[in-house]
Each structure stands twice: as C-alpha cells, then as structure tokens.
Amino acid sequence: MRRRAALVAAVLLAVAPAALAAEPVPVGAVEILSGPNAAYGIAIKAGLDLALDAVNAKGVLGGRPIALTVEDSGGTKDGAINAARKLIGRDKVVALIGPTLSNEMFAVGPVTNARGVPTIGTSTTAQGITDIGPFIFRTSLPESDVLPVTLKKAIARGAKTIALLYANDDAFSKSGFDTMQAAARAAGLRIVATESFGSKDTDFSAQLTKIKSLNPDAIGISALVEPISGVMLQARQLGLGKETLFIGGNGANSPKLGQIAGAAADGMLVGSPWFVAKPDRLNQDFVTAFRAKYGKEPDQFAAQAYDAMLILAEAIDRAGVAEPAKIRDALLATDHTGPMGPFHFTDHRDPSSTEGVVVLEMHGGAFRIAD
Amino acid sequence: MLAQQLANGVLLGATYALFALGFTLMFGVLRVINLVYGFYFTAGAFFSLWLAQAGWPLIAALPAAAVGAGVVAVALDWLLLTRLRRAHADELASLMVTLGAVLALYAAATAWLGPDIRRLPPDLVGGGAVDAIGVRVTFAQLLILAACGALVGLLVLLVRGTTLGLAIRAMAEKPDAAALMGIDTARLAALVSFISGSLAGAGGVLIGLNFNAIHPYMGEQMMLRGFVVVIVGGLGDIFGALLAGLLLGVVEVLTAGYLASGLKEAVGFAILVLVLWTRPAGLFGRADARRA
Numbered sequence: 001m002r003r004r005a006a007l008v009a010a011v012l013l014a015v016a017p018a019a020l021a022a023e024p025v026p027v028g029a030v031e032i033l034s035g036p037n038a039a040y041g042i043a044i045k046a047g048l049d050l051a052l053d054a055v056n057a058k059g060v061l062g063g064r065p066i067a068l069t070v071e072d073s074g075g076t077k078d079g080a081i082n083a084a085r086k087l088i089g090r091d092k093v094v095a096l097i098g099p100t101l102s103n104e105m106f107a108v109g110p111v112t113n114a115r116g117v118p119t120i121g122t123s124t125t126a127q128g129i130t131d132i133g134p135f136i137f138r139t140s141l142p143e144s145d146v147l148p149v150t151l152k153k154a155i156a157r158g159a160k161t162i163a164l165l166y167a168n169d170d171a172f173s174k175s176g177f178d179t180m181q182a183a184a185r186a187a188g189l190r191i192v193a194t195e196s197f198g199s200k201d202t203d204f205s206a207q208l209t210k211i212k213s214l215n216p217d218a219i220g221i222s223a224l225v226e227p228i229s230g231v232m233l234q235a236r237q238l239g240l241g242k243e244t245l246f247i248g249g250n251g252a253n254s255p256k257l258g259q260i261a262g263a264a265a266d267g268m269l270v271g272s273p274w275f276v277a278k279p280d281r282l283n284q285d286f287v288t289a290f291r292a293k294y295g296k297e298p299d300q301f302a303a304q305a306y307d308a309m310l311i312l313a314e315a316i317d318r319a320g321v322a323e324p325a326k327i328r329d330a331l332l333a334t335d336h337t338g339p340m341g342p343f344h345f346t347d348h349r350d351p352s353s354t355e356g357v358v359v360l361e362m363h364g365g366a367f368r369i370a371d
Numbered sequence: 372m373l374a375q376q377l378a379n380g381v382l383l384g385a386t387y388a389l390f391a392l393g394f395t396l397m398f399g400v401l402r403v404i405n406l407v408y409g410f411y412f413t414a415g416a417f418f419s420l421w422l423a424q425a426g427w428p429l430i431a432a433l434p435a436a437a438v439g440a441g442v443v444a445v446a447l448d449w450l451l452l453t454r455l456r457r458a459h460a461d462e463l464a465s466l467m468v469t470l471g472a473v474l475a476l477y478a479a480a481t482a483w484l485g486p487d488i489r490r491l492p493p494d495l496v497g498g499g500a501v502d503a504i505g506v507r508v509t510f511a512q513l514l515i516l517a518a519c520g521a522l523v524g525l526l527v528l529l530v531r532g533t534t535l536g537l538a539i540r541a542m543a544e545k546p547d548a549a550a551l552m553g554i555d556t557a558r559l560a561a562l563v564s565f566i567s568g569s570l571a572g573a574g575g576v577l578i579g580l581n582f583n584a585i586h587p588y589m590g591e592q593m594m595l596r597g598f599v600v601v602i603v604g605g606l607g608d609i610f611g612a613l614l615a616g617l618l619l620g621v622v623e624v625l626t627a628g629y630l631a632s633g634l635k636e637a638v639g640f641a642i643l644v645l646v647l648w649t650r651p652a653g654l655f656g657r658a659d660a661r662r663a
Contacts, residue, residue, distance in 0.1 A: 202582035205379035206627035213372040
C-alpha cells in the first residue's frame with residue numbers, strides 16, 4: 001500500500017513539470033452547428049480542426065497544445081452571446097474565433113470586446129464589423145473588396161457600360177447592390193439602367209427586355225442564388241447571349257447556380273475570396289489534407305477558418321504568453337500565407353489585401369477560374 | 372421593345388389566368404374560397420417533375436400530373452370542406468379552414484422535400500424559340516398560351532353546353548334546390564373539386580416549365596396574384612379571370628418596363644383596390660351574378 005502511494009507520488013512529481021509546460025492554451029469558437037444554417041458552422045469547424053492538427057503537431061509557446069472548444073450558437077444572437085459568455089467565463093479562453101454570421105457578430109462583438117478577448121470573424125462580411133471595437137478582427141473579405149476585382153476582369157474583357165439588377169426586398173441583396181453600384185462608378189463603368197425585382201419573383205422578362213434594349217456590355221446582378229438563376233434562365237430565353245457579360249454578386253458564389261440554371265449561367269463572372277482549384281501549393285496541400293481527413297471537398301468557409309486558426313496560433317506564439325491583450329497586439333503584426341493567399345491585417349483589423357481573390361466563370365454548370 | 376414587352380405581359384398574364392381558372396370555378400360553384408388551391412398547383416408541378424425524372428415525355432406527364440392533382444383536390448376538399456358544406460357555413464369559414472390547412476401543407480411539403488428550387492429537365496420541351504417582328508417567344512411560353520386558350524374554351528363548353536354543366540350551374544345558383552331536383556350535389560362537388568384541382572395541377576406543370584422554379588411554396592407565391600385575378604375578373608367568372616389575368620400581366624410588365632420595376636406590385640394591387648372601390652362585383656362581373 002505504502003509502496004503504491006510512493007509510486008503514485010513519484011509519477012506525479014515526474015509528470016508535473018512536463019504537464020505545466022504542456023498546459024493547453026484555451027481557445028474558443030462560436031459557430032452554428034445546428035439549425036438551417038448549420039452547414040456554414042460545420043464547414044468552419046472542419047477547417048478549424050484541420051488547422052489545429054497542424055498547430056498541435058508542434059504546439060505553441062514552446063510545445064503547449066491549443067485546446068479548442070467549439071460552442072454552438074444555433075444561428076441566433078442569444079445563442080451566440082451565451083456561447084461566448086460560457087467560453088470566456090468557464091473555459092477562460094484567451095481568444096475567440098467566430099461567430100458565423102455578421103448578425104451574430106454584432107451581438108457578440110461588444111461583449112467580447114468589453115472583456116478584452118480578441119475575436120476573429122472568419123465568415124462575417126457585413127460593413128462595420130471591425131467598428132465594434134479594438135479587439136474585433138476579421139479574416140473574411142467584405143464584398144466591397146471582392147467586387148472591384150470582378151469588375152476589373154469585366155473591364156479587361158472590354159466592358160464599358162453596365163446595367164444593374166437587384167432584389168429590393170432583401171437586406172443582403174440591397175447591400176450587395178449598393179456595393180456593386182459604388183464599385184462600378186469607381187471603376188469608370190457607365191451605369192445605363194438600374195432595375196429591381198422581388199426575391200420571390202419568377203418573372204423578370206420586363207426588366208430584362210428593357211435592359212436588352214439598352215444593349216449594355218455587362219449586367220451585374222445582386223440577389224440570392226435562386227433569383228439569380230431565374231434571371232439567367234430567362235435572359236437566355238429572351239435571347240441575351242454570350243455578347244453580354246453577366247456579373248454575379250456574393251449570392252452567385254454557390255454551386256446551386258449551376259444546379260438550377262445549368263448551361264444558362266455559363267459565362268457569368270463571380271468573385272470569390274477562395275477557390276478549391278486554385279493551383280498554388282499551399283492551397284492544394286490544404287485541399288488534399290482536407291479530403292484525407294473528411295473525405296469531401298472543402299468549401300470557402302472551411303478554407304477561411306483554416307487560415308484563421310493558423311493566424312491565431314502564430315499570433316499566440318509571437319505574443320510569448322497566453323494573454324488576450326498581448327495576443328491582440330500580436331495579431332496586428334500578422335504576416336501569414338495560407339490557402340487563401342497572403343494575409344495581413346489593416347490597422348482597422350480588416351484583411352488588407354485582395355491578392356487572394358479569384359474571379360470565377362461558370363462553364364458547363366460549374367465554376368472554373370476565369371482567364 | 373414595346374412589342375416584346377406586350378408579349379411579355381400577355382405571356383405573364385396567361386400564367387396568371389391559367390392559375391386562376393380552377394380557383395374561380397371552385398368559388399363560383401362550390402362557394403368556397405379555397406386557399407388549398409395553391410397546394411394543388413404545387414402538387415401538379417411535383418408530380419410532373421417526378422414523372423419527367425422517371426423518363427415520361429411531357430405529353431404523358433402533363434395529363435397524369437393534372438389527374439394526380441385532381442385526386443389530391445378531391446381528397447383534401449372532402450376532408451376539409453364536407454362538414455362546412457353540411458353546416459351551410461359562409462365563405463369566411465372556408466377561408467379560415469383552408470388558410471390553416473394550406474400553411475400546414477406547405478410546411479409539411481417543405482419538411483419532406485426541402486426548400487430547394489428544382490427544374491423540369493430542360494429538354495422536356497424543345498429549348499427553341501420563335502423570333503418574329505422583334506418578338507421572341509419560347510416554345511414553353513407558346514404552350515402556356517395554347518393551353519390557356521384551350522382550357523378556357525373547354526371549360527366554357529362544359530359549363531354552358533352540357534347537361535353536366537347545367538347541373539353545375541344549378542348547384543352554383545341554389546345548392547338546396549338543385550339537390551331537391553335530384554342532382555347528387557355531393558358527387559357534383561367532388562367532380563368540380565377534381566376539375567378545379569386538375570386545372571391547378573396543369574397550371575403548375577406549365578408554369579413550372581416556363582419559370583424553371585419548382586418548390587413547395589410555388590403555389591403560395593401565385594396565390595396572391597391569383598386572388599387579384601379572380602376578384603378583378605369577378606368571382607366565378609371564367610372569361611373574367613382570363614381577361615383580368617391578361618390585364619394584370621400587361622400592367623405589371625409595362626409598369627416595370629416603362630415606369631420603375633420596383634412599382635410593379637404596387638400598381639398591380641392598386642388595381643385590385645380600385646376595382647373593388649368602383650365595381651365590387653369585379654371588373655367584368657354583374658352584381659350578384661353567378662356565372663359559373
């Protein structure tokens with residue numbers, strides 16, 4: 001009996017210093033893991049977990065692993081705030097990744113900012129996210145950064161005039177339209193018509209006939225993917241052909257476009273912060289590792305989350321200690337290259353470069369990189 | 372551009388009229404405002420989708436889907452409305468019962484089938500189009516126009532030119548008197564439900580084909596327009612529904628084409644209010660006429 005106690009004591013003594021050195025660094029994530037928008041959160045969690053495997057292979061701060069706790073927000077503001085409070089209060093996390101939606105960030109950001117916990121949105125694209133406070137970061141490019149890249153491609157293909165078409169009863173589509181209008185003006189495109197429709201509409205013939213009669217070089221559409229698909233199908237019915245360049249906003253960046261509209265959507269240009277077939281080595285390594293771990297293709301949300309986790313791990317290392325305020329300062333000095341491309345933060349904690357943006361083109365019902 | 376816009380308007384109006392035909396028949400004869408009608412429309416579209424996916428050609432899938440929707444209509448009407456009819460409940464009661472029922476049906480269909488938008492196989496109708504005098508019309512659109520005209524003709528022929536039509540009109544006028552004259556009103560009601568449901572189903576197939584958007588709530592989206600068409604045309608008036616449908620389509624398209632696309636709905640529904648103000652029995656209806 002005494003001998004066993006001595007043995008236990010010896011083991012404890014031997015393990016204790018090592019345990020201290022390898023004490024995990026607690027990091028939290030708030031994502032949508034249930035409900036209708038769970039697909040986003042599940043993709044993000046997959047990206048985070050994959051990055052964590054790489055990070056914990058050697059650890060941070062001299063060999064300490066990161067212990068990631070992912071809490072479900074259910075897609076609601078209340079759920080997101082509760083999850084963030086739980087992570088900060090119970091798990092004492094030193095940094096937070098998420099939440100998934102901009103709406104949730106507007107609820108969670110003020111709480112985590114007040115507690116001084118650096119918070120990194122990986123999928124929040126709305127205007128004003130980082131205005132919440134000095135501890136709020138995001139790695140996702142807002143649409144206002146992506147669209148100019150797409151328009152540049154259209155101009156390179158000879159577009160001088162553009163007609164804009166958008167759903168006027170949906171905040172996402174309207175905000176995308178405002179961005180598109182501003183970007184078109186800034187890029188020197190002449191806007192010849194601005195037409196709207198309802199998100200649930202199925203008939204766009206009047207608007208398209210009017211636009212067709214004005215004969216613009218390009219047509220920009222801001223809406224959710226279903227009405228965009230409907231517009232494309234009807235545009236082809238009305239005889240708008242390949243001579244008109246179609247440009248889709250963020251809503252068009254979905255494989256559903258090809259599934260619903262098929263070949264009718266061919267030729268549409270869509271800007272995306274990431275694309276699975278981007279040929280650079282870092283991206284292909286990521287895609288291969290993702291396929292090996294999960295047996296399916298990663299999406300944009302997984303890629304964004306993967307990079308965000310690496311960015312955070314590097315910042316913790318640079319901070320030298322697992323303290324939120326130090327990590328926040330270290331994040332500002334981020335110099336990272338991952339599947340999304342080269343990454344830095346601006347002084348306002350937004351992504352500083354659009355170098356990683358790829359312009360995609362629909363071809364045969366699927367996206368490919370536009371040439 | 373005007374010619375194309377007018378064509379757009381007529382084609383859009385034809386889809387509204389096609390949707391409203393069965394709805395107005397059901398109201399005129401059975402005296403129920405049956406909001407489940409939109410669900411028959413959805414059902415017809417889905418039946419044709421499944422049949423087309425199983426390899427059926429349109430010529431077979433369209434009537435089969437129409438019959439399927441008709442059967443669904445008979446079953447649901449019997450379930451929902453028999454009690455009300457027996458109790459001689461007024462139109463408001465049928466409105467409330469069918470409103471509740473149709474929302475439950477849409478939600479259940481969405482839970483079962485998912486909210487995704489589906490398409491009929493694109494090669495179901497030749498993807499071609501006719502180009503003449505600056506107007507472009509696809510085959511699917513021509514099919515809608517033809518079907519709309521044919522169905523209106525057949526309906527009028529049935530109601531005005533046959534003994535069955537006489538019985539239907541008698542029932543529309545005075546159900547109790549019709550029953551006393553030896554008309555089996557329960558069977559006749561089921562028959563009218565079937566015809567009306569089949570019309571909805573056929574409309575669902577053709578409109579789904581034209582707009583390439585089949586999903587559980589497609590009937591609900593048409594219902595609001597269908598309501599305007601039936602009221603403006605005069606409840607129960609088949610020709611009225613045709614004319615009102617075309618009118619609404621043309622007005623919407625011209626508003627979007629020449630005024631502002633954002634005002635399309637506002638103008639369409641302002642017409643409804645104006646008509647009800649000035650002619651409460653509908654634009655083409657006579658006061659207290661039941662012209663099934």
